[in-house]
Amino acid sequence: MIIFYRRFLCLLLLCIIVCNITAQQKKFTLLPSASTGITFRNDIVEDASMFMYLYENLYVGGGVSIGDINNDGLPDVYFSSTRGYNKLYLNQGNFKFQDITLSAGVNGGEGIKTGVNMVDINGDSYLDILVCKSGFKDPNLRKKILYINNRNLTFTNKAAEYGLEDASFTIQSYFLDYDNDGDKDVFFVNHLDDFSKSMTIPARMENGKLIYVEDTTTVYTSDRLYENRGGKFMDVTKKAGLITHAFGLSASLADLNNDGWTDIYVANDFNKPDFLFINNKNGTFTNKLTEQLNHTSFSAMGSDIADINNDGLEDIYVVDMAVEEPTRQKQLFAVNQNYDKFQLMLKFNLFYQYPRNSLQLNNADGTYSEIANHAGVAETEWSWTPLLADFDNDGWKDLYVTNGIKRDITDWDYKVFVLDSIINSMNRGQGVDLDKWLKSIPSVKTKNYFYRNNGSLTFDKYTDVWMDQPASFSSGAAYADLDNDGDLDLIVNNVDDEPFVFKNNTSDNAGTANYLRFRVLKNARSTEEVYGTAVKITDAKGQIQMQHYNPQRGFLSTSEHILHLGTGAETIIPRVEITFPSLKKIILENVKTNQVLSVYEADAKLPAAEIAVKKQTLFTDISAQNKIKFTQTENDYIDFKREPLIPYKCSRKGPYYASADINADGRRDIYIGGAAGIEGKLMLQNADGSFTEKKQTAFTADKIYEDMSALFFDADGDKDNDLYVVSGGAEFEAGSNLYQDRLYINDGKGNFAKAAKALPVEGFNGSCVTALDYDADGDWDLFVGGHVLPGKFPQADNSMLLQNNKGIFTNVTTDATKELTKAGVINCAAWSDIDGDGKNELSLSGEWMAPAIFKLQDGAFKKMQQTVSFVSPVTQKDTVTNLSELSGWWYCLKTEDIDGDGDLDIIVGNRGTNSSIKGNYYNPCTVYAKDFDGNGSYDAVLGYYNQSKCYPLFSRDQLIDQMPSMRKKFIRYKDYSGTTLDKLFTQEQKKGMDIYKTNFFESGVLINEGNGAFRFNAFPEKAQLSTINDIVIDDFDKDGIKDILVCGNSYDAAVMVGNIDATSILLLKGNGKGIFTAVPHTTDGLKVRGESRKMVYLKENNLLVVLKNSAAAQVFTVNKAN
Structure with a gap:
């Protein structure tokens, strides 16, 4: 029990810190309007001409744009109003602002205003203002307004003159130099206007099949790209390949593949998945979302791009409507978690989408891993704006999220008991009182969220630690150093209330919260900015930070026009590297912090051409050589139809394999099991290392079974390898004869015949098999693990100990030990000497159980009592408990001497920490x-x-x-x-x-310390981002130290739980002491996507075969060390 005592102390310590902070000044101070002079309100008025059911985006609220419109060094603020008039406030210093809207002529006019953007569109060194509109059917009420700065605190609308009087249903504008010609082009995020189709899948029946029907209407609804041609903007959307049909809500810009060209991520609400438009460098874009991401948010709202873990790669964060608080979560759950509809979406290429926030971690190889659950930022309420920025100047990007919707339109009681009756009344031709209708919809204000970056891949919720804030309906938000003290202040646009103006007090912590700020300009004569410029700093410790300059972030808003990087306690930055889109660079050395640097593209130079040296990776993908042709096909059984409340399928586990030389030619062959209705395949290895399938009549006859595991061993003592196949899968009724295991006898030449009477009659849902001579009579007995009892999740089915008597096997489990019969929902077993007494023990791992070790004593297996210790993350001291306390969902287990001390350690793969299902000792x-x-x-x-x-x-x-x-x-x-x-x-x-x-979900190594004691060393953080389904151990980099190769991912979860898909394969480099570091794929060469279930490692051939569920196997050669 004391294993989690330190964690309890950690939580207690945090509570004490919070209480202490409340008595002191918090990091942010909410300033009243009486002090700031900002009295703007975005009051959303609804009437017969416009209310939420006429325009479902009515409640998205308004934006904030911050920029210095008069070049006096103080950022000014512009707000958009949904149905009222926009407001412009001039910063007069010391958080005092003056409303100059009327004199400036920038009230936004009539219509529904959405996103606002400050940009120097004509290169005259003064910021102009672009206002977007949507909502009304009349296109004249949707025409954009481009306020050109007259350089005297007045503006003139010249949208038509610039070619930007576009009347699309627009959410926001995003300026970028997409063609790298040195000027600013603009991308508009638009949306479809028929919200009745937002949650439907358009399909029609053709020849008895459902065919997806794409909406071809693009006028006013497709996203738009306008190219800047000498100051006049031309629509090049179609030419650029950007015609879309979606309900777009935001975009984020960055050079995501580091090729010097700006890419575009578009967050889409409702059924249509997001877009990841990669710049082809020829004026066109290609949507590569499904190639690079594994899943996205469903109701994607605002978005931001930043490097959250300081690895020099920018990551993508998108917010959804995922409510954290349980009562509101179940009351408002916006998306019907219907399995059939979800599968239909996949059929029509609408991708894997889940109703929660998504944090896409850049893997540097053109792919991303979604880690919001691991990071602790998956659920933030009904969210609109995410802002990733260093708000405490410690060198790591923190996260601010705005929340709230004026009316809870997805409240289930309202929809089922109120809205349905209103619709029925309307269908009967009865009138409806609009005011009464709107008041019947629940309305609850909520708080915005603040997260502090922990300096890893996780965030801690600091909402109440850093600020006092009332509940609100908050929408757009932006950050800027409003008082020029070196930290980022915040302004939030609220619905039906005054904005929040938060003063950041970080600058009060002199010495520990330093910073560097950059103005990225064309030349010293102009303040025209160069969007897309990358700024990279490296501190004295070698820690890097990188960010692309782009003020358009979050939702409907534009933040300050300065790139801000916190540097913590660092006062001198040894190296600063600025790379412009032209690929010209400026290198600065030994730069003092706490200053604003102006850097000019005119001073930059093209670096000397570098000779690309291609380093050999540890592995090379040779799948195209077709050394082994195998594609796993999963039978389509839906566990959730029988058991609607289970969190994951128990029937989707394969493929499994066994390998041995079955025809005495000196080469290892492979058997790969089949799903129910699909026969297993025997692959014979040829002299050139390729494999050819050898058909077996016995396997074809038994294809009705689901193969859950397999083992080659000598069952009958004739010195060749026979085959035992475990039947399972959970799709049949408990006790079904389709769970009968099978034994196939080898004739010595690789031909197998079923030994029908060699096994006891049983109907247990099996999972694994291992050979052991437990009775020391010279032949191989078997342990067969039982998995879940079909129809009774998560009860365990029976496991079996099979005694071999001259090729006839008897179930002696109840005689050997009753504990083994119901040992757990077993996934893996190993027969090896754990305690070093010269006799083997049986080690087991499984779901809803702890790893267990059974020792054979006096002819019976008894569970050993073991202790385990691990280092507390708070005190750095060992905490000790019983091994039996580590209840998890353990998927695999291997035994190996990892630390070279002469005894066997236990390597265990678990569910990981990147799931919506979590647990610890106090909160299992x-x-x-x-x-x-x-x-x-x-x-x-x-x-x-x-x-x-x-x-x-x-x-x-x-x-x-x-x-x-x-x-x-x-x-x-x-x-x-x-x-x-x-x-x-x-x-x-x-x-x-x-x-x-279950209270433990991390994977790692149980280091054997002798005398029944283990020390658990968790794998590095990147190995916790997914399930670990299989483990291979070898010295892959040939440095004399054992490494660990793991494969993972699970697509078996219920829709509301979601796929765990962040890590298909990962190499962990060992240090010889049981500690491992993750190897990037750019080094190891392992690029695998999908649900990797097992790995066949043929060391003698330097071959690695990755077996995946519902996909083709991938084959890698293991390269020799450089």
Whole structure:
């Protein structure tokens, strides 16, 4: 139990810190309008001419644009108003602002104003203002306004003159030099105007098949790209390949592939997935979203791009409508988590989309790993603006998120019990009182979120630590150093309220919060900025920071026109490298911090041509050589139809394999198991290292079974390799004869015949098999692990110990030990000498259990009592507990002497920390299970913790799908939304129920310290971003130290849980002491996508075969050391 005591102390310490900070000055101070003079309000007025059901984006709110319009060194502020008039405030210093809207002539006119942008569009060194509009059907009310700065605090609308009087349904404008010709072009994010189609999948029936029908309407709705041709903008959207049909809400710009050309990420709401437009450097773009990302947010709102982990690569963050607080989460859950609809979306190439925020980590190889759950930023309420910036000047990008919607239009009680009746009244021709209708929609203000970057891949929520703020309906937001003190202040546009003006107090911490700020300009004679310029700094410790200059960030807004980097305690930066889109560079050395540097492209020079030296990677993909042709096909069984509340499928586990020389030619061959209805394949190795399938009649006859594991071993003592295949998969009823395992006898030449009477008759859902001579009679006995009991998740089915008597196997499990029969939901087993006494032990790993070691004593297996220690992240001291406390979802296990001390360590792969399902000792992932409603089905209800209370994970409707009787108890959604797991059932119902808990999800190495003690060394953070399904151990880089290769990802989860898909494969370099570091794919050459289930390592051939679910195998050669 004391394993998590240190974590409890850590939480207690944080609470003490929070309480202490509240008594002191917080990092941000909310300034009242009476002090600032900013009294603007974005009051959204609804009437018969315009209300939310006429224009569903009405509640998105307004934007903020910050820039110095009169070049006096003080950033000024411009707000957009949805239905009122925009406001411009002149910064007079010391957080005093003057409303000059009327005299400046910039009120935005009529119509629904959305995004606002300050930009020097004509290169005269003064910022102009571009106002976007949407909503009304009349195009005249949507024409954009371009306010050209007259350089005397007045502006003139010249949109038509510049070719920008576009009347599209526009959310925001984004300036960029897409063709690298030295001027600013502009990209507009637009949206479709028919919101009735927002959640439908357009399809029609043709020849008995559903065919996806793309909306071909593009006038006013497609995103638009306008090229700057000598000051006149021309629509080049079609030529650039950017015609779209989506409900766009934001874009983010950066050179994502470091080729010197700006790329565009577009966040789209509703069914249509986001776009990742990669610049082809020839005036065109290609959407490479599905090639580079594994999944996205569903209702994508605002977005930002920044380097969150200081590896020199920019990452992508997109917010959604994912509510963190359990009651509101279940009340507002906006997306129907329907498995069939989700599969239909995939069929029509609408991609994997999940209703939560997404943080795409740049892998440097043209792919991204989505890590929002791991980072702790997946759920931030109904969110609009994300801003990634260093708000505490410690050198790491923090995160601010605005939240709130004026009316909770997705409230389920409103939709089911109020809206339906209103629609029925309208269908009957009855009038509806609009005011009464709108007031019937719940309206709840919420707080914005602040996260502090931990200097890794995680963030801590610092909302109440850093600021006092009221609840609000916040939308657009922007940052700037409004008082020129070297830290970033914040301005937030609120709906039906005055804006927030937050003064940042970081500059008060002199010496520990230094900074460098850059103005990126064309030349010393002009203040025209060079968008897309990359600034990279390297401090004395070798830590780098990199950011592209682009003030257009978040949602509807534009932040300051200066690039800001915090440097922490560093006062001298040894190296500053500025790279302009022209690829010209400026290198500065030993730069003092706490200053604003103006850098000019005119002073930059093209670097000397470097001779590219291509370094050999550790692995080379040779799949194209077709050494082994295998594509796994998964049978389409949907576990959720039988058990609606399970978090993941138990039937989707393959492919599995076994390898051995089965025809005595000295070369290892491979058997790859098949899913139900698909026969297993025997692949014989040829002399050239390629493989050819050898058909087996026995395998074809048994294709009805689902192969869950396989083992080549000598079953009958004739010195050749026979084949044992475990049947499982969970798709059949418990006890079905389709779970009968199979033994195939080899004739010595690689021909197999089924030994039908060699195995006991059984119907257990198996998972793995390992050979062991437990009775020391000279032949191989078998342990067969049982997986989940079909229809009774997460109960374990029986495991078996099979005794070999001259090729006939008997189940002796109950005789050998009753503990083995229900050892757990087993995934992996190993037979090896763990305690060093010269006798092997049986090590097991599985789901809803801890790793377990069984020792053979007096003819029976008994679970050993082990202890485990690990270093507390707070005290750096060892914390000790029993190994049995580490309950996780352990998918694989290997034993190996990792640290070279002569004993065997245990390497274990777990679920990882990048899932919406989490748990620790005090707040474990918990399941209550029983036939609660007495209808004959086993009901497993999974719960998660929030604020020390455990709530059911799934929605009311999903609960009712499993237990229809619950409809009477939870008539309305609000009756269910705040119910804890403990209150879900009566005391009578809870009698005799099963309780399952998991509290540990990290993968790592159990270092054997002898005498029954282990030390758990967690793998590095990047190895925790996905499941680990298989492990291969070898010295891959030939430095004399063992490394670990892991493969992972899981596409088996329920829709609301989502795929875990951040890491298909990863090489971990060892240091010989049980500590590992992740090797980047640019070094190891391993580029694998998809659900990697197993790896076949043929060391003698220097071949690695990666077997993937529902995909072709990938083959790599293991290169010799350089």
